[in-house]
Amino acid sequence: MAEVKNTLYGQSVIADEDFTADQLNYLIDFAIRLKAQKVKGIFPPYLAHKNIAGIFMKPSTRTRSAFEIAAADCGAHFVYLDAQGSHISTSESIIDTAKVLGALYDGIEFRGYKQRDVEDLAKYSGVPVWNGLTDTNHPTQMLADFMTVKENFGHIKGINLAYLGDGSDNVANSLLIGGAILGVNVRIVSPKGYQPKAHSVKLANRFAKKSGSKIMITDNVKRGVKDANVIYTDVWLSMGVPESEITKRIHTMLPYQVNEKVMLETGHASDGQLIFMHCLPSYHNMQTINAQKIYEKYHLEPFEVTDSVFNNARYARQFQEAGNRMHSIKAMMIATLNPKKF
Known part of the structure; x- marks a missing residue:
């Protein structure tokens, strides 16, 4: 042979x-x-x-x-x-x-x-x-992400993945392109001004034509998370964000926080067909120096996901994903x- x-x-x-x-x-x-x-x-x-x-x-x-x-x-x-x-x-x-x-x-x-x-x-x-x-x-993150999806659902093609937050960052871009190649229905749910670049969307749609993936770019949370199997987010304040933008970013991103309401709006919160993922590190409580500093200076909680979702064993797969x-x-x-x- x-x-x-x-x-x-x-x-x-x-x-x-x-x-x-x-x-x-x-x-x-x-x-x-x-x-x-x-x-x-x-x-x-x-x-x-x-x-x-x-x-x-x-x-x-x-x-x-x-x-x-x-x-x-x-x-x-x-x-x-x-x-x-x-x-x-x-x-x-x-x-x-x-x-x-x-x-x-x-x-x-x-x-x-x-x-x-x-x-x-x-x-x-x-x-x-x-x-x-x-x-x-961030292709090595993308590989681990879709490995985690396959371990949890037994397949990748046809999965509905909704990414909430800054849709212009590297993780969102990798999920968008990688998901389109693999036949994942990727929804980037982000405020205007923080959505993927036109080139990335064009590239994803090109791959989607071959794989059967359905791509959605929206600022409407309810629409974006409906029927989602994977809710994914990343920090709002990643390395390199200017200090002058911190207040604006947190206020802009707050409607896109992953919380119990978002999980319920997927329609899969109780049927075992929903997981939460995060590339880490995460602001989900006040137990980090950076989160404390932001709160002390701006009186804002920079939590892209609530602690109740982050530590909910029913959904949370971020540590499996990290491994x-x-x-x-x-x-x-x-x-x-x-x-x-x-």
Whole structure:
């Protein structure tokens, strides 16, 4: 029997639109199998003797942990690099960095700001590069998200996913594009001025024509969440939001807060066909320094989701989702660095 070709081998993961539906479904199914292997204590050396660099221009909990553990599980060695402990961006350009790291490592992860930086790393390094987050894309989050959807519903195609909040951010963009590729009915429910860019909507609609996905961009919460199976949100005040915009943002976003009323308006609050997801970290109570500072200065609670939803075992899947970052990243690294199809 002829060996099935791994179409992801040697490929970089730069933007959500770089995937085909078959590739995404393969990675998600492979990640689920890898998760089952880990539960059983099985750790095949898929990436033995591989060296991986992780560039972190932004701080990270889940992305860094996921890459480091995934690499270790597969027999690879992971090296953490940031702006303070390296020459990246300050005294060495991204292009020069790409050429240096490409000569030393088998793969490079990048978590930073400009999409152009991760594109240049892929272009000039000569090795697979993985986008761990930029201002416009978050493909490794998207993989974990749809892995979590499949684990909860048994399928992805035809699921209704409503994202509430800032629809112009990287997570919303990745859900929109990735969901359209996979046949998910994606609703971006956001106030005017915070909706996805026209280019992203056009791209999503192009993919939707092939997959059968139905795309909705709306500022009407009731319309957007009706029949939703997944309610998803992200922080309103992500890294880099100017202090001058904080009050305006919170007031603008408050009608898009995920609360019990929103969950009830889906029509699935009591039939087991509804979950809540969040890429984390989250403002859902006053137990973080940043939330306390915002309240003390502006007398506003920056809660994109209420504590009652965030900690409701019936809906809440955000910690399952966070754990799946590691399994899906592991699948992605193996598929792009190992020529075999597992």
